[in-house]
Amino acid sequence: MIKEAMKTVSDLWSLMVGLKVTGRYFLEPQVTVRYPWKAVDNIDTFKGHLELVPSKDPFKPKCISCGMCALACPSNCLTVVKRKPPKPTPEEEKAQAEAKANGEKVKDKTPKDPEKFIYDYTLCSLCGTCMENCPAGALRFSGNVYQAGYSRNDFLFELVAHMQTKADASPKTEFEPPVAETSEA
Amino acid sequence: MPAEFIHILIALAVVAASVGALGLVMVWVERKVAGHIQRRPGPFEVGPNGLLQPFCDALKLVGKQLFMPNGADPILFWLAPVLSFLPVLVLFLPLPLGDGIMAQNMNLGLLLILAFSGLSVLALLLGGWASNNKYGLLGAARGVAQSVAYEIPLLLAVLAVSFQAGSLNLAEVVKGQGTWPWQWNIMTQPLAFLIYLVSALGETNRAPFDLPEAESELTAGFHTEYSGMGFGLFFLAEYANMAVVCAVATVLFLGGWHGPILPGPLWFVLKVSLLLLLMVFLRWTYPRVRFDQLLNINWKWLLPLAVANLLLTAFFVKFAQYVVVK
Amino acid sequence: MTRYIDTEQTAGDFYTHNFAKKAQEGTLILNLGPQHPSTHGVLRVVVEMDGEYVLRAEPILGYLHRMHEKMAEVKTAAQFIPNMGRVDYLHAMAWNWAFVGAVEKIAGIEVPERAEYVRVITCELNRISSHLLWWGAYLLDLGAFTPIMYAFDDREKLLDALQVPTGSRLTYSYFRIGGVAQDLNDDCLGRIRAFIPWLRSRMPMYKDLVTDNIILRKRIEDIGVIEPELCRRYGATGPVARGSGINYDVRRNEPYGIYSKFDFDIPTSELKCARGRYDVRMAEIEQSLRIIEQALEMMPEGDVLVKGAPKPSWKVPAGESYFAVEGARGKIGVYVVSDGGKNLYRTKLRAPGFCNLSLFGEVSRGTILADAVAILGSLDMVIPEIDR
Numbered sequence A: 001m002i003k004e005a006m007k008t009v010s011d012l013w014s015l016m017v018g019l020k021v022t023g024r025y026f027l028e029p030q031v032t033v034r035y036p037w038k039a040v041d042n043i044d045t046f047k048g049h050l051e052l053v054p055s056k057d058p059f060k061p062k063c064i065s066c067g068m069c070a071l072a073c074p075s076n077c078l079t080v081v082k083r084k085p086p087k088p089t090p091e092e093e094k095a096q097a098e099a100k101a102n103g104e105k106v107k108d109k110t111p112k113d114p115e116k117f118i119y120d121y122t123l124c125s126l127c128g129t130c131m132e133n134c135p136a137g138a139l140r141f142s143g144n145v146y147q148a149g150y151s152r153n154d155f156l157f158e159l160v161a162h163m164q165t166k167a168d169a170s171p172k173t174e175f176e177p178p179v180a181e182t183s184e185a
Numbered sequence B: 001m002p003a004e005f006i007h008i009l010i011a012l013a014v015v016a017a018s019v020g021a022l023g024l025v026m027v028w029v030e031r032k033v034a035g036h037i038q039r040r041p042g043p044f045e046v047g048p049n050g051l052l053q054p055f056c057d058a059l060k061l062v063g064k065q066l067f068m069p070n071g072a073d074p075i076l077f078w079l080a081p082v083l084s085f086l087p088v089l090v091l092f093l094p095l096p097l098g099d100g101i102m103a104q105n106m107n108l109g110l111l112l113i114l115a116f117s118g119l120s121v122l123a124l125l126l127g128g129w130a131s132n133n134k135y136g137l138l139g140a141a142r143g144v145a146q147s148v149a150y151e152i153p154l155l156l157a158v159l160a161v162s163f164q165a166g167s168l169n170l171a172e173v174v175k176g177q178g179t180w181p182w183q184w185n186i187m188t189q190p191l192a193f194l195i196y197l198v199s200a201l202g203e204t205n206r207a208p209f210d211l212p213e214a215e216s217e218l219t220a221g222f223h224t225e226y227s228g229m230g231f232g233l234f235f236l237a238e239y240a241n242m243a244v245v246c247a248v249a250t251v252l253f254l255g256g257w258h259g260p261i262l263p264g265p266l267w268f269v270l271k272v273s274l275l276l277l278l279m280v281f282l283r284w285t286y287p288r289v290r291f292d293q294l295l296n297i298n299w300k301w302l303l304p305l306a307v308a309n310l311l312l313t314a315f316f317v318k319f320a321q322y323v324v325v326k
Numbered sequence C: 001m002t003r004y005i006d007t008e009q010t011a012g013d014f015y016t017h018n019f020a021k022k023a024q025e026g027t028l029i030l031n032l033g034p035q036h037p038s039t040h041g042v043l044r045v046v047v048e049m050d051g052e053y054v055l056r057a058e059p060i061l062g063y064l065h066r067m068h069e070k071m072a073e074v075k076t077a078a079q080f081i082p083n084m085g086r087v088d089y090l091h092a093m094a095w096n097w098a099f100v101g102a103v104e105k106i107a108g109i110e111v112p113e114r115a116e117y118v119r120v121i122t123c124e125l126n127r128i129s130s131h132l133l134w135w136g137a138y139l140l141d142l143g144a145f146t147p148i149m150y151a152f153d154d155r156e157k158l159l160d161a162l163q164v165p166t167g168s169r170l171t172y173s174y175f176r177i178g179g180v181a182q183d184l185n186d187d188c189l190g191r192i193r194a195f196i197p198w199l200r201s202r203m204p205m206y207k208d209l210v211t212d213n214i215i216l217r218k219r220i221e222d223i224g225v226i227e228p229e230l231c232r233r234y235g236a237t238g239p240v241a242r243g244s245g246i247n248y249d250v251r252r253n254e255p256y257g258i259y260s261k262f263d264f265d266i267p268t269s270e271l272k273c274a275r276g277r278y279d280v281r282m283a284e285i286e287q288s289l290r291i292i293e294q295a296l297e298m299m300p301e302g303d304v305l306v307k308g309a310p311k312p313s314w315k316v317p318a319g320e321s322y323f324a325v326e327g328a329r330g331k332i333g334v335y336v337v338s339d340g341g342k343n344l345y346r347t348k349l350r351a352p353g354f355c356n357l358s359l360f361g362e363v364s365r366g367t368i369l370a371d372a373v374a375i376l377g378s379l380d381m382v383i384p385e386i387d388r
């Protein structure tokens, strides 16, 4: 009987303990960050969409249009458009024909970098397979968490142009949050 | 008596306005407190500290399309929210805010409150029944069983106090208590206070007894099908009901407007807000009880305790009278 | 206008009609889901109710079926890894491991030592995050709103740590055939090291707020009793089986990776009810922390991917293999058949949630609706995993 009563009391006490916990947290500081007004500290490691790595010339990608990435991608979101060989001048044409006739190797004058690099972010699963299989190390994740758009087409990137516009703009201001303050602990 | 009639009408209008305001404030407080318990700020974008958020919510609710499910009973369906809200207005009439400050002094004020608060169950039942929804039906059934059950210990607890005070007039009950906490009824009737609090939670369908709308089981229970202001009225009625039970608790147990230094109405409001805060805290702390447990708590614990308490009170009151007469 | 439509004739679909055929007189057929707050996703349960009592219940699946097994037939093995993160989004690492392990077994690829440790650490962290989420969501089912916020507070720290090597927060595709995609850097290791004592310091709070709470105890004790026999019959594994007293954990019984090197307990409970499963999961969090601690101690330096790791176009040698790992919900098995062609010939995914859910119809019989919901939650389902 006494045991029962003690148990009931301790049961009821457990309710008080619960109230104590919530009461304590009620008074403790909040753990959330007022996001758009304060920066959060965990977005640097996010992958974000793909982008091309520029070579020494910031307007020219490292990419050599080999197409490995497009082949490797499980979701088929990459399309690499190779450049057409430049129209040869008549002399060159003649020289080429001669060389061919002589059994020499024709030097391909086509620039290696892609004309277009189309990337469909809506399909991408951010797996990184393309990046790992690129022989030139020409792809990387942009870490851009602010990619949002009104239509599907906003997620269709032309990565060469994207890289060039990015190179145009000063890289510092590109993906900063609206108000860049340091976050509260 | 047209004068008195007009008086009541004016009082009702004032009450309606203040209930609306109260609802808005309560929504804000609830969300703020819930936020802070959960270590987030709660609403803070609209207005200073999110104070205008409830207005926006209300505006949104008003602006929403009123929608009725196919096969619902149109009259009963729309009657239910109104019926849940209107009686609440009456409940505020006999509440004494301060010495002589009340909408209507009534001899049977307590009885009026108990009688009219029973009507909210009817609204709940109608709402659940008329919406032609199985969840609504289950919620309504739960609501009725729960309210009927919890009304009894509530009544008994209240009765014990009125035995002691010898009156059903709320102002009289308050006048029977003194300025300091040890002169309040809670000191002589602690058990009745506890019983009252628990049954009040049950009566107002607040967590952890929010079974008629238990959203993890019944999606939204009896108001599943209500949209816009239909839902808004239920919502408002819930908060108004909370305020009423807290106010009655203050009057009966916590000395009403009595208190040192500060003016009476302020004390009253302070005590009511503290009780409301407690209710909010309970909601955000505990899991929901199960339905059979809910009824067990009532029939096996609260009811016998309340009856015993009432008998004891009656005995002591008679005994005291006997001694005094002697 | 006909207001009172003949609901008997028009309401419900094939499943409901079929279910209703066996209904008794005067009972209520209720569809819980596919959109319902307590089914966590798009599970649908048709129940026959007599008042508050559940007479029969039948889970209906397929609302989230995404043909993962078929997709495996049109992709090369390496290309299929991202799919594994999407099968069970709460314990993606375990699925990653199960598939990668199966392929490695066929090809006989040895994983570098460090990669093994990285796999264990990330997989166990992911298990904790899954259990934390389950804990919060389960309490939400039981009507407590606050615990999930506290759980998410802790889980957030964990996701931040896992985001460093994986770059994502939920659907990881981090494992590679022959290792993992990236090494754990100092930032990540520091976060993990800080997380272990932090979570330990939080556990008493969880206990005070929830585990000891009388309302919760009354809610989950003695409901949904699953006899060990029933577990065996339906093939239930993981915390569901261990909560019924079956001491079976793939990490211990059929050790894979380097789990045999660690010292950890397999928590079991003899209670057999929802409470038992709850206890097992809470204890497992602590055991996972222990494993991570030891792994961090013992982790050697080195590569995390074998030299010459398979390219996406790599053809899996002909053969078949089965690889099982212990996921947060039970035994995850992947059976792979390769005919040496470009794509895998057949991939079969064994989802623990599917077996665990199958119990539900039998266990929920005769319970109150609120209990049925509590039982459903205690089975810890992830619908995408069940439907695949």
Ligand code: SF4
Residues within 6 Å of the ligand: A050, A072, A073, A074, A075, A076, A077, A078, A123, A124, A125, A126, A127, A128, A129, A130, A131
């Ligand atoms: S990250 Fe994966 S899905 Fe996205 S483009 Fe690269 S390979 Fe394709």
Ligand code: SF4
Residues within 6 Å of the ligand: A062, A063, A064, A065, A066, A067, A068, A069, A070, A080, A133, A134, A135, A136, A137, A138, A139
């Ligand atoms: S990005 Fe890399 S893999 Fe893709 S085409 Fe360019 S060089 Fe080849």
